[in-house]
Amino acid sequence: WTESILYNFTGLGDGGRPYSGLILKAKALYGTTLDGGSYSAGAVFELTPPAKAGGAWTESVLYAFTGSSDGGKPYAGLIFGKAGVLYGTTGLGGSSGYGTVFQLTPGKNGAPWTESVLYSFTGGPDGAYARYGVVADAKGNLYGTSGVGPTNYGVVFELTPTAIKKVVTWAETVLWNFTGGSDGGDTTAGLALSGGVLYGTTSLGGQYGKGIVFSVTP
Numbered sequence: 001w002t003e004s005i006l007y008n009f010t011g012l013g014d015g016g017r018p019y020s021g022l023i024l025k026a027k028a029l030y031g032t033t034l035d036g037g038s039y040s041a042g043a044v045f046e047l048t049p050p051a052k053a054g055g056a057w058t059e060s061v062l063y064a065f066t067g068s069s070d071g072g073k074p075y076a077g078l079i080f081g082k083a084g085v086l087y088g089t090t091g092l093g094g095s096s097g098y099g100t101v102f103q104l105t106p107g108k109n110g111a112p113w114t115e116s117v118l119y120s121f122t123g124g125p126d127g128a129y130a131r132y133g134v135v136a137d138a139k140g141n142l143y144g145t146s147g148v149g150p151t152n153y154g155v156v157f158e159l160t161p162t163a164i165k166k167v168v169t170w171a172e173t174v175l176w177n178f179t180g181g182s183d184g185g186d187t188t189a190g191l192a193l194s195g196g197v198l199y200g201t202t203s204l205g206g207q208y209g210k211g212i213v214f215s216v217t218p
Contacts, residue, residue, distance in 0.1 A: 007047055007059050009033060011036045012036055015032075015033030015036035015045055016034070017034040018034070019076075020074075020076050020133070023077060023078055027048075027049050028048050029046070030044070030045070030047075030062075031044075032044050032075075032077060034073055037065060039065065039067060041071075041072035042074045043061045043063065043074075044074065044088070044113075046059070046060045046062055048060070062104060063104055065090060067093050069093065069095055069117065070093060071090030071093035071094055071099065071102055072090055072092045073091040073092045073093070074088055074089065074090045074091070076088060076190065077133050079134060081140065082140065083106075084106050086103070087101070087104075089102070089130040089132065089133055089134060090130070091129050091131040094120030094121060095117075096121065097123075098120070098127075098130075099121045100117045100121070100130065101117070101119045101134060101142065101144065101170075102115055102116065103117075103118055118142075118159055121149075124152075125155070125174060127146030127154070128149030129148070129149065130146045130147070132187065132191075134190070134191075135191050137193060142159040143156070143158050143159075143193060144159075144190060145190060145191060148185070152178065153178040153179060153184075153185030153202075153204070153205070154178045154202065156187070156191070156198060156200065157173065157175060158173045158175055159171070159172055159173075175198070176216050179205075182206060184201075184206055184214055185202055185205035186202055186203045186204040188202065199214070200213075200216075201214070
């Protein structure tokens with residue numbers, strides 16, 4: 001196999017330290033960086049292939065996080081939703097500083113992308129430090145995990161959209177709150193979704209205290 005460097009991050013405005021994987025759409029790659037961006041709080045980027053083979057790929061920052069109410073430090077990757085919308089999470093920032101689930105909407109006719117915070121974690125029973133991305137079902141509901149917070153060992157959550165007069169609001173429901181005991185604790189990765197059942201892992205808890213593989217069934 002042959003390795004080719006498609007892009008070198010500088011850690012400046014273009015981003016730095018990508019912790020997550022990539023997604024692919026129309027030959028372009030999309031991902032996040034933990035650091036860098038205009039405010040040094042991470043970024044969402046797009047890599048576009050060259051028009052001719054052997055040319056340079058082009059990186060574009062779709063959004064630079066400020067680390068404030070819009071979120072900061074996106075550890076996880078992204079998923080695509082309807083109409084080319086991107087969904088992801090940040091490990092920090094938001095209204096309480098415990099991370100967010102966010103949406104990026106492409107602008108029309110080349111206009112900038114727009115970021116919207118769908119949910120800000122409080123660090124309470126709803127979860128904290130969402131570093132592991134989300135998955136979506138056919139109805140557009142989002143599912144994910146949050147890490148250990150001040151009052152919990154991590155949660156599995158659902159975000160459900162409701163549209164009223166074309167205004168969409170999102171509500172969070174905790175599907176499972178880990179105790180750190182036999183049911184597991186410290187969710188350290190995202191989820192897989194199949195047939196309405198969610199699958200994931202924890203790094204602690206279980207029979208031997210070394211973590212588990214779990215399912216959450218409606």
